[in-house]
Amino acid sequence: MTEEIVDLAQELIRRPSRARIDDYGPVLATLEDWLGARDLPRRRLHDDGGRPVALLVEVACGRPGPWWALDACVDTAPYGDEGAWSFPPDCGDVVDGWLRGRGAADSKLAAAMFCRIAAEVHARAAELRGGLAVLLDADEHTGGFGGARAYLADTAAARPAGVMIGYPGRDEVVVGGRGLWRATIAVHAASGHSGSSRRTVGAVSRAARLVQLLEEAELPGAVGDFPLPPKLTVTSCHGGEGFSVVPDRCELGVDVRTTPTFDADAAEAWVRRAVADLDAQLPTPRPTAITPVATWPPYRLSETQQPAAALLDAAAHEGLTVTAKTAGPSNIGNLLAAEGIPTTAGFGVRYEGLHGTDERARLADLPKVHAVYKQAVLRLLADGSAPPQRGAGLY
Structure with missing residues (x-):
């Protein structure tokens, strides 16, 4: 199962998608091929100029209930000085248990993992409530957050009761930000x-x-x-x-x-x-x-508010010591908070070189991180109750 995730992540890294530099067509096409082979519903989202900014996967469940969303970016930071890298930035190889290349940490491994979770939910959708959306954002590193904006503006998409963003880092679940x-x-x-x-x-x-x-x-x-x-x-x-x-x-x-x-x-x-x-x-x-x-706006979820509670509980169930964190930098969670959508913005594998030289992600963490997200999603889809929303600040 994790091998399938790593294989997809490798293919994504080998299709450069640097913000404002590369064409996003190849990386989106790779995702579409993978999802299509598993009969998962997917469609591209576009900005006002008609440019593709995201791929949206939508898995409707068999019983009524709220929708939840997983979000990972598939565009990346630039490479910087390629001569300073000890390996090619688009190599996508695995060495000594590390997945290497730009986007390995932020966030192509998470995108591949979320695609796998969508397939797992799809296989048992009839018994679950509401639905799961997976937003594969190709306009995050520009700072414009075009994929998330297009998702929120899309009248055909179910509005999510909460979102979990797959930024890396295994010790903390980010539940807020300045x-x-x-x-x-x-x-x-x-x-x-x-x-x-x-x-x-x-x-x-x-x-x-x-x-x-x-x-x-x-x-x-x-x-x-x-x-x-x-x-x-x-x-x-x-x-x-x-x-x-x-x-x-x-x-x-x-x-x-x-x-x-x-x-x-x-x-x-x-x-x-x-x-x-x-x-x-x-x-x-x-x-x-x-x-x-x-x-x-700043935002912060309580540790008992969904989807933070589901993610923290799942991490504890997997034997991980994870704390809730309010981040200093802003993120897409701030955009979603302004829309009254509770969001976690970080839990994933350990990493090195994010946005810098020799970016890589620790694959030994992947099985438990995958299990945590899968367990959290299934709990939310089994529960069928939406969280109370307390305004844009989510306090």
Whole structure:
């Protein structure tokens, strides 16, 4: 059984699917061939421009009940410096118990495992309730989450009562994540010649002062049952040209990781206060401008809420010591949380080199990880009751 999963994962790794670099057609066709050979219903999902962004597998069960979903991405990060790899990034081979190549960890092995679980559910669907969807997302590493968006927008698809995402890592089940608020900040100043006898404060200097104001301000700590505090990072700075001109514009990128008690509105208000301080301390005719570019809500499931409870219970049944974790980075779980869909975003095999050099996944973990997901899915499909949904934040 695990051999079949590994064989499919190897074929997927050997079909490069780097985000915004490779054609996703070959990797999707490989999945379609595997699913078609087992008579599993599947169809491609497309974005507004008609580009394929996911493959959706839908297994309807014989009795009424809620649908649940498994989600794994089949696009990958780029290879980076291929000369730094000790093996070809698309080799897909197995050496010393490790599956090697880009996507082995994130997340082609999980995609292959979820396809196998779909086949196992399909074989006994008549006795189960609701249905199982497997979303094989080909637009995750772009950051656009096009596959998940297309799934949620598809009126022909049953809306899932919960989702389990197959990100790797065997010691934790990720049950939440910080949200984010991102913005660009345009800092202005009067232009002039750098050699002028008149003292001028250019846009880069004003931007540097704003960075100080942002990073010196102390954000609140963690509050309540959400274990992480908010975090602010200045992620980019672009301004000026050459040496003889005082720059009249400098643009900063600001990323704020948000929490239930410090949400997107609080993050924006915090940044606007720093901008107001800058314009008061170093006035200029043109005020500093803030342009919000993205926002996600934070979310966290309780350990008794499905599908987290089913996954944690199944792990314990398999003798694994697994803890519930709230992640610092955001993920597709934040997108689903905004839609009121409870989501776990990580439990899988151990790994090395994710998004980096020499990516590989530990195959010794696969039998138990497969058993945990299969047991969790079958429990959910046997139960037939949907979890209570408590709004976008899922608290």
